[in-house]
Amino acid sequence: MLAGFVGELRAAGLPVSLTENIDAMEAVRHVPLDDRVALRAAMAATMVKRPEHRPAFDAVFDSFFSLLPATVDDDGSDLSALLDDALRSGDSETVQRLARLAVARLAGMEEGRGVRGSAYVFKTMRMLDVDGALARLLAGAGWLERDDLAVTAQRLRDEVEAEVRRRLVAERGPEAVARSVRRPLPEDVDFLHASREDLAALQRTLRPLARRMAARLARRRRHGRHGRLDFRRTLRRSLSTGGVPADPRFRRPHPHKPEIVVLADVSGSVATFARFTLQLVHALAGEFSAVRTFVFIDGIDEVTHLFAGAEDLSAALTRVHEEADVVAADGHSDYGRALTAFWARWGREITPRTSVVILGDARNNYHAAGAEVLADLRRRGRRLWWLNPEPRSYWDTGDSIVSEYAPHCHGVFECRNLRQLEAFVAQIG
Numbered sequence: 001m002l003a004g005f006v007g008e009l010r011a012a013g014l015p016v017s018l019t020e021n022i023d024a025m026e027a028v029r030h031v032p033l034d035d036r037v038a039l040r041a042a043m044a045a046t047m048v049k050r051p052e053h054r055p056a057f058d059a060v061f062d063s064f065f066s067l068l069p070a071t072v073d074d075d076g077s078d079l080s081a082l083l084d085d086a087l088r089s090g091d092s093e094t095v096q097r098l099a100r101l102a103v104a105r106l107a108g109m110e111e112g113r114g115v116r117g118s119a120y121v122f123k124t125m126r127m128l129d130v131d132g133a134l135a136r137l138l139a140g141a142g143w144l145e146r147d148d149l150a151v152t153a154q155r156l157r158d159e160v161e162a163e164v165r166r167r168l169v170a171e172r173g174p175e176a177v178a179r180s181v182r183r184p185l186p187e188d189v190d191f192l193h194a195s196r197e198d199l200a201a202l203q204r205t206l207r208p209l210a211r212r213m214a215a216r217l218a219r220r221r222r223h224g225r226h227g228r229l230d231f232r233r234t235l236r237r238s239l240s241t242g243g244v245p246a247d248p249r250f251r252r253p254h255p256h257k258p259e260i261v262v263l264a265d266v267s268g269s270v271a272t273f274a275r276f277t278l279q280l281v282h283a284l285a286g287e288f289s290a291v292r293t294f295v296f297i298d299g300i301d302e303v304t305h306l307f308a309g310a311e312d313l314s315a316a317l318t319r320v321h322e323e324a325d326v327v328a329a330d331g332h333s334d335y336g337r338a339l340t341a342f343w344a345r346w347g348r349e350i351t352p353r354t355s356v357v358i359l360g361d362a363r364n365n366y367h368a369a370g371a372e373v374l375a376d377l378r379r380r381g382r383r384l385w386w387l388n389p390e391p392r393s394y395w396d397t398g399d400s401i402v403s404e405y406a407p408h409c410h411g412v413f414e415c416r417n418l419r420q421l422e423a424f425v426a427q428i429g
Contacts, residue, residue, distance in 0.1 A: 008178045039065065063177040066174065074105070083130065088149075100159075106124045107124045108120070117164045184417075186201040214287055216426065258428060261292045261357070264360070266297065273389035278317060280425065285307075291304070297331060298329045333363060335370060350380045354381040362405055
């Protein structure tokens with residue numbers, strides 16, 4: 001059982017090493033196996049490295065260590081009356097009994113049907129009409145009661161989900177159920193296809209990710225390399241070895257922080273990718289000597305001032321979308337027009353200390369590419385990188401012109417999720 005559990009955690013993306021597997025086996029020896037709360041806590045303590053990985057761990061744990069479904073004593077109770085009673089009272093036993101009865105009567109679970117558990121949960125909650133009952137009770141409730149009703153409704157949904165999962169595990173086995181509920185970790189969610197729930201998880205992940213990356217970049221910059229050879233100290237040191245420079249001495253290095261200029265396409269679906277990338281870069285602003293931000297569609301505007309001193313980067317990005325002047329013609333992406341406008345207005349400010357990062361899918365709506373601007377940027381600046389949120393197999397299809405820009409860049413990277421974005425930012429630091 002434990003081997004299958006660890007295998008499914010790894011399949012879900014959690015980095016569970018052999019050492020952590022052994023630690024979990026040792027931890028399990030010290031907790032009662034019939035105490036699911038203690039068992040879950042012991043395994044999570046040994047196998048989960050990041051808080052944002054805990055939901056994925058819990059989903060796998062609930063599949064592999066699910067209780068057997070209870071026998072339902074269906075006495076013909078009126079589910080609507082029982083629902084009102086459960087919501088008003090908030091009684092745990094009433095909520096649990098309602099969930100079991102509702103799944104038994106309403107879910108329509110049939111043995112052998114390959115249906116995801118979420119479909120059964122949705123069907124049960126809809127036929128039970130929890131939303132309707134909740135709305136009716138909220139209409140006559142005070143504000144304290146409103147909070148209690150909402151909490152109880154969520155507990156009911158959790159109980160329905162748990163009951164569905166128990167029945168599926170009993171029928172299909174834990175491995176099949178774990179595979180059916182598997183979801184990507186926040187850092188592996190595709191920017192271009194993220195659901196609202198995924199976006200919320202990404203948002204929660206950004207700040208701890210930024211803290212880890214800031215610490216890593218600062219440590220690497222501090223210990224990354226020796227300074228230049230100090231001839232005088234090396235010669236003095238060699239006197240003890242008869243003039244042989246066996247122990248070279250180096251000057252103290254003075255590593256510089258790079259200056260970053262970001263040009264972000266904020267049109268259409270790539271806006272989500274630009275949003276998270278800009279948030280991460282500005283969260284790491286202290287690790288760069290300067291961060292300047294420009295956003296574009298077919299016009300381009302500098303929005304650096306909107307991030308200055310902003311504690312809530314999400315609010316700053318909202319202002320970007322409301323205030324930035326990024327439409328110069330028809331409001332469709334035109335990389336050539338935007339790049340040319342950038343070079344004409346700000347090109348002289350690119351220096352040998354400047355690294356330029358362009359965010360976008362290079363889908364240019366069949367306009368002129370303006371690739372010569374990238375050649376100028378590369379010549380004047382330190383580095384020029386392009387991050388593309390589309391899969392590499394989509395590049396140069398339709399109106400994508402990645403291959404026209406790539407020869408002028410030091411690197412063009414597929415950047416579809418936070419894991420790839422993290423790997424890239426580690427390079428530029």
